[in-house]
Amino acid sequence: MGLFDKLAGWLGLKKKEVNVLCLGLDNSGKTTIINQLKPSNAQTQDIVPTIGFSIEKFKTSSLSFTVFDMSGQGRYRNLWEHYYKEGQAIIFVIDSSDKLRMVVAKEELDTLLNHPDIKHRRMPILFFANKMDLRDALSSVKVSQMLCLENIKDKPWHICASDAVRGEGLQEGVDWLQDQIKTMRT
Amino acid sequence: MSAAPAEMKENIEANSKWLDAHYDPVANLYTFSSCIALADLQGDGENKLVVGDLGTGACNMKLKVYRGTSLMSENTLLDLPTGLVSFLMDQHEPRTPAVAVASGPFIYVYKNLRPYFKFTLPTLEVNPLEQDVWSQAKEDMIDPVSLKEMLEGIRDKAEIPLSVRSLKFLMLEPQEMEAYVNLHKQNPIRRQTVITCISTLKKNMADEDAVSCLVIGTESKDVYILDPEAFTILSKMSLPSSPTLMDVTGQFDIEFRITVACRNGNIYILRRDSPKPKYCIELTSHPVGLVRVGKNVVVGCAQETLQGYTQKGKKLWTVYLPAPVTTMGLMDHHTRGFQAVLVGLANCEVHLYRDKNLISTIKTPDVVTSVCFGRYGREDGTLIMTTKGGGLMVKILKRTAVFEDKDTAPGPPLAQSIRLNVPKKTKLYVDQTMRERENAVAMHRAFQMDLSRLRLAVARAYVKALESSLTPVSASLSEPLKMHAVVQGLGPSFKLTLNIQNTAVCRPVMNLAVSFLYDESLYSMKTAFFKIPLLVPGLNYPIDTFVECLTDKGISDIIKVFVLREGKSAPLLTAHINMPVSEGLALA
Numbered sequence: 001m002g003l004f005d006k007l008a009g010w011l012g013l014k015k016k017e018v019n020v021l022c023l024g025l026d027n028s029g030k031t032t033i034i035n036q037l038k039p040s041n042a043q044t045q046d047i048v049p050t051i052g053f054s055i056e057k058f059k060t061s062s063l064s065f066t067v068f069d070m071s072g073q074g075r076y077r078n079l080w081e082h083y084y085k086e087g088q089a090i091i092f093v094i095d096s097s098d099k100l101r102m103v104v105a106k107e108e109l110d111t112l113l114n115h116p117d118i119k120h121r122r123m124p125i126l127f128f129a130n131k132m133d134l135r136d137a138l139s140s141v142k143v144s145q146m147l148c149l150e151n152i153k154d155k156p157w158h159i160c161a162s163d164a165v166r167g168e169g170l171q172e173g174v175d176w177l178q179d180q181i182k183t184m185r186t
Numbered sequence: 187m188s189a190a191p192a193e194m195k196e197n198i199e200a201n202s203k204w205l206d207a208h209y210d211p212v213a214n215l216y217t218f219s220s221c222i223a224l225a226d227l228q229g230d231g232e233n234k235l236v237v238g239d240l241g242t243g244a245c246n247m248k249l250k251v252y253r254g255t256s257l258m259s260e261n262t263l264l265d266l267p268t269g270l271v272s273f274l275m276d277q278h279e280p281r282t283p284a285v286a287v288a289s290g291p292f293i294y295v296y297k298n299l300r301p302y303f304k305f306t307l308p309t310l311e312v313n314p315l316e317q318d319v320w321s322q323a324k325e326d327m328i329d330p331v332s333l334k335e336m337l338e339g340i341r342d343k344a345e346i347p348l349s350v351r352s353l354k355f356l357m358l359e360p361q362e363m364e365a366y367v368n369l370h371k372q373n374p375i376r377r378q379t380v381i382t383c384i385s386t387l388k389k390n391m392a393d394e395d396a397v398s399c400l401v402i403g404t405e406s407k408d409v410y411i412l413d414p415e416a417f418t419i420l421s422k423m424s425l426p427s428s429p430t431l432m433d434v435t436g437q438f439d440i441e442f443r444i445t446v447a448c449r450n451g452n453i454y455i456l457r458r459d460s461p462k463p464k465y466c467i468e469l470t471s472h473p474v475g476l477v478r479v480g481k482n483v484v485v486g487c488a489q490e491t492l493q494g495y496t497q498k499g500k501k502l503w504t505v506y507l508p509a510p511v512t513t514m515g516l517m518d519h520h521t522r523g524f525q526a527v528l529v530g531l532a533n534c535e536v537h538l539y540r541d542k543n544l545i546s547t548i549k550t551p552d553v554v555t556s557v558c559f560g561r562y563g564r565e566d567g568t569l570i571m572t573t574k575g576g577g578l579m580v581k582i583l584k585r586t587a588v589f590e591d592k593d594t595a596p597g598p599p600l601a602q603s604i605r606l607n608v609p610k611k612t613k614l615y616v617d618q619t620m621r622e623r624e625n626a627v628a629m630h631r632a633f634q635m636d637l638s639r640l641r642l643a644v645a646r647a648y649v650k651a652l653e654s655s656l657t658p659v660s661a662s663l664s665e666p667l668k669m670h671a672v673v674q675g676l677g678p679s680f681k682l683t684l685n686i687q688n689t690a691v692c693r694p695v696m697n698l699a700v701s702f703l704y705d706e707s708l709y710s711m712k713t714a715f716f717k718i719p720l721l722v723p724g725l726n727y728p729i730d731t732f733v734e735c736l737t738d739k740g741i742s743d744i745i746k747v748f749v750l751r752e753g754k755s756a757p758l759l760t761a762h763i764n765m766p767v768s769e770g771l772a773l774a
Contacts, residue, residue, distance in 0.1 A: 027564055074566060074585055075521060100254045100563050103205040104582055111586070136256070 015064040018181050019086050023112065024093030025105050026072035029130040032164040033093060034058075034069050037174060052076060053083070060178050067091070077108065084117035088184075089177055090125045094143055096161070097134040102146045109147055113155075124180035125152070126173050127159035133166070156180050203546055203587040204569065206579075208255045211551065213578035215250065216240045219475075219513045219556040220383065220431075221287075222570070225272035227251065227299065229280040233561045234258065235570060238267030238287050249287060251299060252578070254563055259299050265289040269384035273398040275414045286400055288381040293400065293412075305417045310377040310406060313346040317375060320352075324371045330363035349377040379406035383432040383446075389414060390439040399438050403429030403446060409456060411438060423461050425454055431476040433483070443497065445483055447473035453485065455499065465499040475514025477527050484527045484539070486511035492529060494542060503542040509533035512574075515557035519567050524589070528569070530554035536571065538589075545589045552577055658761040660749075665698075666690045667721075669759050671747060677768025678735040684747060684761075685728050688721040695721040698758070700729065703746040709765070710734045718749075735768035742767045 022030045031047050031054075038058045050071040058065050068083050070076070090112070094105050112118060127149065129140040138146070140161040149157060158176045162169035221238035228234070235252040247263040249270075269288040274281060275297075285296040293305040319336045322328050328336070337352050348356075351370055358366055382405055386398040399420065400412040405428050411421040420438065427450035436442030436458075444456040446463075451472045454463035467483075475486030482502065483495045490510055494502040513530040517538065526540045536554055538546040552573035562568035567583030622629065651657050660667040666689045674681040688695050698718040702711055711733050721727060733745065742765045748757035 025564075077585055098254065098563070100207050100580060101565055101582070103207050104565065107205055107584060 015059060015062060017064050017066060018088050020065055020067045020089045020091055020177070021080070021083055021087035022067050022069045022091045022093065023080055023108075024072050024128075025095065025098075025101055025108065026074070027098075028072060028093040028095040028105075029128075029162075029164040030072060030091075030093045031069055033091070033128060033130065033162065033170060034067050036164055036167045036170055037065075037067075049073065053079060060174060063178050063181060080112070081115055081117070084112075084115055087123065089123055089181060090118075091128065091173075091177070092125060093128045093130050094147070095131050096129040096140070096143050097131045097137040099136075099138065102138075102143070106147045113152065122155055122184070124177060124184070125155055125157040126177045127157065128162045128164070128169070128173060129159055130162050130164050132161045132169070133163040203584055203589070204548060204581040205584055207565075207568070207582045208580040209551075209577065210255075210579075211573070211575065211577040213572070214239075214576045215572050215578050216242075216576050217556050217572050219515050219558065221267050221270040222556050222558045222572070223270055223272045223285070224558060224560040224562055224568075224570070225283045225285070227272070227282060227285070229282045232563050235558075235562060236270060236272060236285055237572070238263065238270040238289075240266055247289075249285070249296065249299075255580075261296070261299065261301075263287065263289060263294070265292075268381055269402075271384055271386050271400070273386045273400065273414065274395060276397060281395055286384065288384040288402060291378045291380050293381065293384070293402070293417075295417075303417060305412065307379060307381065307402075307404060307410075308419070310379060311346060312349060312375045312377050313340060313344050315340050315344060316348055316352055320371065320375055323367055330367050331360070333367065334363065347377075349375050351375060379404045379408075381405075383429055385432045385434045385444075387411060387434045387442055387444075388437045390437055392437060396437075401432065401434050401444060403432050409444060409446065423456050425456075425463060426450065427452065431473060433476055433478045435478060445476065445478060445497075447476045447485065453483070453495070453499075455497065465497075467495055467499040467501075469493070474511050475529070477514050477516045479516065479525050479527060482541075484514070486514045486529060492527075492539065492542075505539065505542050505544075507531060507537070509535070512553055513556050515559060517559040517569070519559075519583070521566055526589070528557045528559060530557055530571070540589070548581070550579065554579075654756070654760075658759055660758045665695050665751065665758050667695065667749060667759055669747070669749060669761055671761050671763050673763060673765060677766070680733045680735065680765065680768075682731050682733050682745070682763065683728050684731070685726055686718065686721065686749070687726045688723045690723045692723055694723060697752040699750045699752065701748045701750055701757075702731075703748065704733075705743050708735065708737050708741070708743050709745065710736055733765070735765075737768070740767055 022034055024030050026049065031050050034056045035043050035047060038056060050069060053068055053070045056067045056069055068087065070080050070083070092109060129143040131137055140159050144159045149159060158173065160169050160173045162173065164170065215237060217237050217239055223236045224233045225236055226233050227236065232253065237250045239248040239250050241247045243266065247266055249261040249263055250257060251259045267287050267289045270285065272283040272285050275284045282298065284302065287294045291307040294301060295303040295305070316337065319333060323333050334356060337348065337356055341348050341356070355363065355366055381402050383403040385401045387401050389397045389399055397414050399414050402410050402412065404410070407425045407428050409423045409425060409429065410419050412418070413420050425446060425448060427448035429446040429448050431447040433445045434442065442458050445453060446456065447453050451469050453467040453469065453473065455465040457464045469485065469487055471487045471489035473485050474488055477484045481497050483497065485493050485495065487493060490507045492505040492507055496502060507529070509531040511529055512532055515528040517526045517528050526538050526545065529537045529539060531537060532553055534550050534553055536548040536550060536557065537544055550571065550573065552575045554571045555574050556572045558570045560568065562570060562580065565582050569581040569583065571579040573579065658669045668687045668689050670685050672683045674683065684700065698721070700716055700718060702714045704711070711731065713731065718729065745763045745765055747761040747763060749759040750757050
C-alpha cells in the first residue's frame with residue numbers, strides 16, 4: 001500500500017474493501033437483495049435466475065463490498081465451495097415461505113459450515129429470512145429454529161427478517177455486517 | 187448387541203441420501219400410485235402434487251392439490267378415482283397441463299382446477315335377445331316372473347353378457363320386480379364398461395412439454411387412445427383379459443409400445459398398427475406393480491418377487507423380496523441421468539432397485555401405499571409417499587447423495603461371480619471322461635477290491651509287528667515300555683542313546699536287558715549286551731553306548747536294538763536304527 005493510499009485510508013477517503021459471499025437456495029431472493037443494496041441508479045428492473053455467479057459491488061458508510069452472488073440452483077451449488085477462501089463474510093438468504101425446502105437450506109448450511117475453508121475461520125454470517133411479506137412466511141425466530149442456528153457457536157451470526165422486493169430489513173442486516181467486519185479488523 | 191450398531195449404520199446410510207422435508211401422519215390422504223401426479227398446474231415454475239383421494243371408498247372422494255406442505259385446493263369427485271394423469275392438451279399459451287381423472291366409465295378433465303370436459307366410454311353392444319325381452323316387457327306382453335325366467339336363460343347361454351339393468355333385476359325379490367320393471371322399461375338398455383387404468387402417450391413429439399393423448403384400459407378388455415383436444419377415439423386395441431396396470435412409451439404418430447399387466451396374470455405388449463398384443467409374458471403369479479426402466483419392464487409379483495423382462499418378453503432376472511409389494515414407482519432423476527425402481531413393501535420399507543441390485547432402503551413409519559418421484563415445488567429429486575393410515579411424506583434427495591451401483595443386500599461376494607480362466611478341455615481329458623462314464627461300475631468295483639486288499643495287507647503287517655514285538659512301543663500289560671534311539675556323531679565313532687521309558691501308571695519294571703544285533707564286519711561295539719536297571723514309571727532313562735564303524739567304503743547299515751526280559755526268548759521291543767554313513771573315515 002502506497003503512502004497516498006494510507007493517507008487516504010486515515011482520512012476516510014478510501015474505503016476498505018471486503019469480499020462477501022451471497023449464498024442460499026434458488027428462488028430465495030439473493031440477487032434481489034444485492035440489487036436493492038446497490039445505488040438506485042445501478043439497479044436493474046427485472047431479476048432473472050442467476051447462472052453460475054455474478055459479481056456485484058456496493059458501498060456502505062465505511063466499507064466497499066464486493067459480493068459474489070452465487071446461483072442457488074442445485075446444479076450450480078457445487079461452485080460455492082470454490083469461493084469460500086476469498087470470502088470474508090457470508091450472507092445466507094432463506095425463503096421463509098418455502099417450508100418444504102427448509103431442510104434443504106439447513107443441509108446446504110451444514111455443508112457450508114463443515115467445509116474446511118470455513119470451519120475454523122471466525123467469519124460473520126448474516127441470515128436474511130426473506131419474503132416476509134408472503135402470507136404463509138415463517139417468522140425469523142422460527143427460521144432460525146428450523147436451521148438450528150443456535151448451534152453455531154464459533155462464528156458471529158445474525159438473522160433478520162426481510163422483504164427484498166421492497167427493501168425492508170436489508171439495511172439493518174448490512175449495518176450489523178459492517179460492524180462485525182470492522183471489529184474483526186481491529 | 188450387534189443389532190443396534192447395524193441399525194444405526196442403516197439409519198446413517200439412509201440419512202446420507204434423503205432429507206425429511208415433510209411428514210404429516212394425519213393428512214387424511216388415501217390413494218394409490220395410479221392416482222398421484224406432479225404437475226405445474228399454474229405455470230409458475232412450481233410443481234404441485236395432484237392426488238385423487240379415494241376417501242373411505244364410499245364418500246369423501248376428492249381431487250386434492252398440494253403446494254409445498256399445505257393443501258391448496260380440493261374438488262369433490264362423484265365416484266372413486268381409478269387413475270389420474272396430468273397432460274398437455276394443446277399448444278396454447280400459457281402451457282398449463284390439464285388433469286384427467288378416470289372414474290367409472292368417465293374421464294373428468296380439469297383445467298386450472300375447474301371441470302372442463304367429461305368423456306364417456308362408448309356403450310357396448312347389447313344382446314338382441316335381451317333387447318327383445320325388454321321390449322316385450324315394455325308392451326306389457328310378459329309379466330315380471332316370465333321376464334326373469336327368460337333373462338336367466340339368456341344369461342346362461344348368451345355370448346354377449348347381460349346389461350347391468352338385467353343383472354340387477356335378477357337379484358331382486360319377487361315383490362320388488364314389478365316396480366323395478368315399471369321404472370326402467372321405458373328407457374333403452376345400455377351396457378357400459380368402466381375404466382381400469384389410464385396413462386398418457388405423446389402425440390407426435392418426444393419433448394417434455396409435448397401434447398399427449400390419453401390411453402385408457404377398460405374392464406371390457408379394450409385399450410383406447412384418445413385425441414387430446416377432441417377426445418375422439420384414435421385407436422382401439424383388444425386384449426385377452428382386463429388390464430390392471432399400464433405403461434406407455436413412444437409417440438402416437440410414429441411408434442409406440444403399451445405394456446399392460448392383465449388380470450389373468452399375463453403381461454401383453456401392444457404396438458402401433460396391431461390391434462392384438464405383439465408379445466406376451468406369462469407370469470408365475472399376479473402382477474401388483476409395473477414399471478418400465480429404459481427398455482426393460484420391471485414387474486412386482488404377488489409372490490414377493492421382483493422380475494425384470496426385456497421389452498420383447500425375455501426374462502432377465504428375479505429378486506426375492508422380504509415382504510409383499512404394496513406399490514411401485516419409477517425414480518427418474520433427469521438432471522443426474524439416474525433411473526431406478528421404487529418398491530413399497532408391506533414391512534414398512536421402500537426399496538430402491540437398479541436392475542436387480544438393491545441400492546438403498548428407506549424405512550417408513552407406516553406401510554406405503556403410493557410412491558411418486560419427480561419435481562415438486564422447485565426441487566427436482568423429491569420423493570412423495572402416502573401411507574396406509576392416510577399420511578403424506580415428502581423426502582428430498584440430497585445434492586451430495588451417491589448411489590453405489592452394487593448390491594447392498596447380503597449375498598454371495600462379488601468374487602464368486604468372476605469367471606475363472608479355465609483352459610479348454612483336451613482330447614485326452616474328453617476320452618478319459620468318456621471311458622469313465624462308460625465303465626463306471628467296473629472301475630468302482632476294481633477300486634473297492636484294491637482298497638480291501640490294501641486294508642487287509644496293512645492289518646496283516648500290523649498284527650505281525652505286534653506279535654513279534656517289532657515296534658519300539660510295547661503294548662503288553664505287564665511291561666508297557668517306550669523306546670527311541672538317537673545317533674550322535676560324524677564317525678567313525680558314534681554315540682548311540684537309547685531313551686527308555688516305563689509308561690505304566692505305578693508299577694516298576696525290573697530284570698530287563700538290551701541286546702544289539704549288527705553286521706560285525708561293519709560295526710563294533712564294546713558291549714553288545716547289557717542289563718537295564720529298575721525302571722520307575724514315567725521317568726526317561728537315557729542309556730548311552732558307543733559304536734565304532736569299521737569300514738571306509740562309505741556304506742552304512744541297520745543296527746537292531748532288542749529290549750529283552752530275562753527268561754523270555756521273544757523281545758519286548760525292537761528298534762531299527764538307520765546308521766549314518768561314517769564321514770570321519772571317508773575323510774581319513
